[in-house]
Amino acid sequence: MKLDPAFIWTAFVQLLSAIPTTLEIAGVSVLCGSLIGTAVALVRIYRVPVLHPIASAYVTFIRGTPMLTHLLLILFGLPMLIDAAAESLGLPFRSVSIPMIGFVYISFSITEGAYMSEVVRSGMLAVNRGQFEAAYAVGMTTPQALRRIVFPQAFAAALPNLSNSTIGMLHATTLAFAASVVDINAKAQIVAATNWKFFEAYIAAALLFWGLTFLIERLTALLEKRINSYNRGGVA
Amino acid sequence: MIRLTQIRKSFGRNEVLKGIDLTVSKGEVVAILGPSGSGKTTLLRCINYLERPSGGQIEIGDLRLECKHPSKKEIHRLRGKSAMVFQQYNLFKHKTAVENVMEGLVVVQKVPKEEARKRSVELLEKVGLGAKLDAYPSQLSGGQQQRVGIARALALNPEVILFDEPTSALDPELVGEVLAVIRKIAKEGITMIIVTHEMNFAQEVANRVVFMDQGAVVEEGAPNELFRSPKEERTRQFLQRMTPEAVYSI
Numbered sequence: 181m182k183l184d185p186a187f188i189w190t191a192f193v194q195l196l197s198a199i200p201t202t203l204e205i206a207g208v209s210v211l212c213g214s215l216i217g218t219a220v221a222l223v224r225i226y227r228v229p230v231l232h233p234i235a236s237a238y239v240t241f242i243r244g245t246p247m248l249t250h251l252l253l254i255l256f257g258l259p260m261l262i263d264a265a266a267e268s269l270g271l272p273f274r275s276v277s278i279p280m281i282g283f284v285y286i287s288f289s290i291t292e293g294a295y296m297s298e299v300v301r302s303g304m305l306a307v308n309r310g311q312f313e314a315a316y317a318v319g320m321t322t323p324q325a326l327r328r329i330v331f332p333q334a335f336a337a338a339l340p341n342l343s344n345s346t347i348g349m350l351h352a353t354t355l356a357f358a359a360s361v362v363d364i365n366a367k368a369q370i371v372a373a374t375n376w377k378f379f380e381a382y383i384a385a386a387l388l389f390w391g392l393t394f395l396i397e398r399l400t401a402l403l404e405k406r407i408n409s410y411n412r413g414g415v416a
Numbered sequence: 417m418i419r420l421t422q423i424r425k426s427f428g429r430n431e432v433l434k435g436i437d438l439t440v441s442k443g444e445v446v447a448i449l450g451p452s453g454s455g456k457t458t459l460l461r462c463i464n465y466l467e468r469p470s471g472g473q474i475e476i477g478d479l480r481l482e483c484k485h486p487s488k489k490e491i492h493r494l495r496g497k498s499a500m501v502f503q504q505y506n507l508f509k510h511k512t513a514v515e516n517v518m519e520g521l522v523v524v525q526k527v528p529k530e531e532a533r534k535r536s537v538e539l540l541e542k543v544g545l546g547a548k549l550d551a552y553p554s555q556l557s558g559g560q561q562q563r564v565g566i567a568r569a570l571a572l573n574p575e576v577i578l579f580d581e582p583t584s585a586l587d588p589e590l591v592g593e594v595l596a597v598i599r600k601i602a603k604e605g606i607t608m609i610i611v612t613h614e615m616n617f618a619q620e621v622a623n624r625v626v627f628m629d630q631g632a633v634v635e636e637g638a639p640n641e642l643f644r645s646p647k648e649e650r651t652r653q654f655l656q657r658m659t660p661e662a663v664y665s666i
Contacts (some may be wrong), residue, residue, distance in 0.1 A: 308506075310502060310504055310506035311509065313502070313506060314500075314502065314506035314507070314508065315508075316464070316466060316495055317464055317466065317495065317498075317499060317500040317502075317506075318499065318519060318520030318523075318524060318568065318572060319492070319495045319496040319520060319524040319525075319572065320523060321492060324523055324524070328519065328523055329508055329510075332510050333509060333510050336510070409552075410509060410510045410511075410552040410553075410554060411509070411552075411554055
């Protein structure tokens with residue numbers, strides 16, 4: 181066996197076309213996951229009746245099962261549900277018309293939401309109780325206090341975890357191949373299939389992932405510097 | 417005017433406030449003294465519902481609130497009538513001094529930003545921080561932070577300002593600057609309730625002193641009377657322990 185360095189480059193260039201798919205999946209999942217996560221975290225922190233045990237069950241079930249399993253469950257279960265619902269309502273809609281990537285979005289958002297809820301929760305718990313009390317004391321309502329005072333500080337506190345989560349999601353997008361969605365990794369397999377140079381193709385994929393991760397790291401570092409400027413201290 | 421009637425508060429089985437009655441007229445400065453655990457801070461925090469009283473009645477200005485089952489709206493209105501200065505300052509950490517003072521004006525009272533900023537700058541100048549408008553709390557000393565806290569409370573133009581041990585967390589050499597600011601605003605006729613351990617300060621600034629112990633008001637009166645000739649044995653014990661004799665022997 182001999183390594184073909186030139187093919188690494190060839191593969192790398194071809195892999196670039198899969199970047200949008202990978203970033204889309206990661207972006208949508210992180211975004212929807214954050215929304216779900218924030219809602220779940222609030223429900224758990226405020227112990228909202230009825231919803232609270234449901235939220236806890238969601239987090240423990242999702243974190244207790246593999247992400248690939250979620251994708252497969254959604255992939256096989258959701259179409260059945262949708263079709264049954266459409267049929268009973270007499271709608272002409274059928275699940276076949278949903279693109280596969282749609283199921284990936286849904287499944288990954290659900291997965292990410294569970295992990296993200298803990299990120300959000302830890303961020304909110306990091307905010308001193310006194311901040312809330314001060315907000316109430318100046319006459320704010322709870323939503324105002326959350327939006328104006330608590331969330332900005334919680335976000336700053338959660339940023340390292342948030343970037344961790346985002347990077348994790350970026351890498352987890354490789355599972356999308358199970359739904360026949362062509363992400364960077366799946367593309368590498370396709371590229372190599374013509375000449376069986378799998379090793380070179382996967383090296384190219386690894387380098388590409390590393391590059392994207394590096395970008396995320398730099399972006400968070402910048403954001404962190406900006407957002408945490410209020411914590412820097414020292415007498416002005 | 418503020419009138420508290422039979423305010424009760426229990427944490428589990430521990431009854432912290434055993435039916436407190438207290439009336440504060442407009443422009444009056446009332447100091448609440450007492451040993452730790454006497455319930456004075458809890459009482460103060462009940463007035464703006466940071467602590468939920470188990471029973472009683474709170475009346476501030478035109479608002480009258482039964483503590484049994486107040487609605488969210490009533491609590492919100494009650495909080496709008498007071499402002500608080502905290503022991504730990506509790507400035508909004510991610511906002512500059514001037515933003516801290518503006519926040520309540522803009523978000524709660526819906527004052528236009530320009531005007532809110534102008535008023536906030538004036539208030540910060542008044543507490544001697546005109547040069548620190550854009551400093552974050554982490555860049556300010558404890559005394560400076562507490563003065564921002566006072567400006568933030570003043571900005572709201574409340575019926576009453578509640579001071580919760582405003583100098584207890586400060587280094588001794590920073591206490592003076594904060595007391596000076598409170599003294600200054602006390603003269604302007606703003607209604608204030610101050611929980612404090614600064615006996616000299618209480619005697620000088622307050623129109624009335626309330627002594628609490630074990631969740632009840634033991635004694636209240638004009639500062640000179642209460643400090644010089646307390647009626648109750650418990651008050652006498654407390655004052656003896658708190659003040660060097662020389663200060664009050666005339």
